[in-house]
Amino acid sequence: MPSVDADLPTPHFTFDADAPGACVAGIRPYRCGSYRLEAEAVSGRFVVHNYGHGGAGITLSWGCAAKVQDLVRARVAASHETEAAVLGSGVMGLTAATLLLDLGLTVTIYADRMFADTTSHKAGGQWALSLVEYHGNESELKDILAKAYNTFKSSIGQNFGVYERPNYASKVSHNLEEVLRIAPGLIPRRKDLPRMPFHGHHNAGHLYQTLLVEPPTFLKRLADDLNTRGVRFVQCKFADQAHLFSTVTQKVIVNCTGYGAKKLWNDPAMHAIRGDLAMLPPQPSLQYLYSQGGYMFPRTDHVVIGGTFECSENEQPDKAECKKLVRAIAMNFGLAPPMAIPENYIQHPRISEWLKQRRLAPADTPCTPPCTPPP
Numbered sequence: 001m002p003s004v005d006a007d008l009p010t011p012h013f014t015f016d017a018d019a020p021g022a023c024v025a026g027i028r029p030y031r032c033g034s035y036r037l038e039a040e041a042v043s044g045r046f047v048v049h050n051y052g053h054g055g056a057g058i059t060l061s062w063g064c065a066a067k068v069q070d071l072v073r074a075r076v077a078a079s080h081e082t083e084a085a086v087l088g089s090g091v092m093g094l095t096a097a098t099l100l101l102d103l104g105l106t107v108t109i110y111a112d113r114m115f116a117d118t119t120s121h122k123a124g125g126q127w128a129l130s131l132v133e134y135h136g137n138e139s140e141l142k143d144i145l146a147k148a149y150n151t152f153k154s155s156i157g158q159n160f161g162v163y164e165r166p167n168y169a170s171k172v173s174h175n176l177e178e179v180l181r182i183a184p185g186l187i188p189r190r191k192d193l194p195r196m197p198f199h200g201h202h203n204a205g206h207l208y209q210t211l212l213v214e215p216p217t218f219l220k221r222l223a224d225d226l227n228t229r230g231v232r233f234v235q236c237k238f239a240d241q242a243h244l245f246s247t248v249t250q251k252v253i254v255n256c257t258g259y260g261a262k263k264l265w266n267d268p269a270m271h272a273i274r275g276d277l278a279m280l281p282p283q284p285s286l287q288y289l290y291s292q293g294g295y296m297f298p299r300t301d302h303v304v305i306g307g308t309f310e311c312s313e314n315e316q317p318d319k320a321e322c323k324k325l326v327r328a329i330a331m332n333f334g335l336a337p338p339m340a341i342p343e344n345y346i347q348h349p350r351i352s353e354w355l356k357q358r359r360l361a362p363a364d365t366p367c368t369p370p371c372t373p374p375p
C-alpha cells in the first residue's frame with residue numbers, strides 16, 4: 001500500500017465533449033439472479049453459455065473462461081470433437097477462445113461486432129465486482145475470482161494493459177468488500193483513512209489495492225494472439241437460433257453474446273444498464289483510481305470518468321451527461337461549483353439501495369432495475 005501522508009496529484013479537468021471519442025456510452029449486460037455459466041444441449045449441439053456479467057465482465061473474464069474450458073474439456077474427452085465455435089468477440093469470447101485453443105481445439109469466432117466495437121472495449125477497467133448478481137454461486141464465484149485475479153496479476157508488465165493501482169474511495173466499496181468476503185486473502189484488506197489525500201478534500205475515506213485492466217490494450221492483445229494462433233474471425237449477426245444453427249457447423253458452441261443473449265437466447269432476465277463515460281486526455285502523473293460520487297480511472301490512453309446507471313439500450317453518447325460526470329469529480333477537488341449527486345449515479349442512495357437489496361434478496365426475487373425518472 002502506498003503512503004497516504006501527502007496529497008496526491010490533482011487531475012486537470014479540462015474537457016472538450018465535442019472532441020472525437022470524448023464521450024462514450026455502453027450497455028452493461030446485467031442478468032437478474034446471476035450471470036449464466038452452464039452447458040445445455042440444443043438442436044444436437046453442446047452449448048456453453050457465458051454471459052450476463054453486468055459491470056464486471058472484464059473482472060470475471062479469465063475465471064469464467066476457465067470454467068468454460070472445464071465444461072468443454074469434459075465434453076470433448078468423451079465425444080472427441082476437435083472444433084469449437086465461440087459466439088462473440090468481447091472479453092468473454094476472446095478469453096474463452098484463448099483457453100479453448102489450449103485444449104488443442106480449432107476455434108472459430110463468430111461475432112456481429114469485432115473487439116474494438118464491443119461493450120468490452122468501452123469498459124472503464126477496474127477489477128471489481130460491480131453491478132453483477134451471483135445468487136447461489138458463491139463457491140463457484142470464489143474460484144472464478146481467484147483464477148481471474150491471479151491471471152491478470154501474473155500478466156502485469158507483459159503488454160496486456162494490466163496494472164496494480166490503489167483505489168481511494170470516499171465510501172466503503174461494496175464491489176471490493178464482496179471480493180474480500182467471498183475470497184478472503186485474494187486482495188489486500190482495505191485501509192481506513194482519516195482524510196482522502198487530495199486537494200480540496202476534508203472527508204474520511206478508504207484505500208483498496210486493486211487492478212486496472214485497460215480494455216483497448218487487453219482486447220487487442222488477446223485478438224492479436226488469437227490471430228497468430230490461427231483462430232478465424234467471422235463477422236456475422238445471428239437473427240435467431242435457427243439462423244445460428246444453420247450457419248455454425250461446429251457441435252461445440254460457446255455463447256458469449258453479452259446483452260445480445262437477451263434476444264438470441266430469449267432470456268428475460270437480461271437487462272440493459274447503460275453507463276456513460278467521459279474520456280479526458282491521459283495524465284501520466286495520476287497513478288491512482290478514485291471514487292466519490294462518480295469514479296475516475298486514469299489509464300494510459302485516457303483519464304476515464306464514469307459512474308452513471310440508466311435502464312436504456314441507447315448507445316448514443318450524451319455530451320451533457322459526460323460534462324456532468326466531469327463536473328461531479330472536479331467539484332470534489334474544489335474545481336467546480338457544488339452540485340448534488342444526480343439521481344442516475346450508481347452512488348446515488350436510490351441506486352445503491354436497490355443494488356444492496358438485490359444482493360441480499362433470494363435468487364428468485366423478481367427484479368426490475370430502477371429506471372431514471374423522466375426529466
Ligand SMILES: Cc1cc2nc3c(=O)[nH]c(=O)nc-3n(C[C@H](O)[C@H](O)[C@H](O)COP(=O)(O)OP(=O)(O)OC[C@H]3O[C@@H](n4cnc5c(N)ncnc54)[C@H](O)[C@@H]3O)c2cc1C
Pocket residue numbers: 025026027028029050051052053054055056057058059060087088089090091092093110111112113114115118119120121122123124125126127128130236237238239256257258259260261264274275276277306
Ligand atoms: C460504462 C461501462 C463501464 C464498465 N466498466 C467496467 C469495469 O470497470 N470493470 C469490469 O470488469 N467491467 C466493466 N464493464 C462491464 C463490461 O464491459 C461487460 O461486463 C463486458 O464487456 C461483457 O463482455 P461480453 O463479452 O459478455 O459482451 P460484449 O463485449 O458486449 O460482447 C458481445 C459480443 O457478442 C456479439 N453478439 C451479440 N449478439 C450477437 C448476435 N445475435 N450475433 C452475432 N454476434 C452477437 C457482439 O457483437 C460482441 O462481439 C463496464 C461496462 C460499461 C458499459
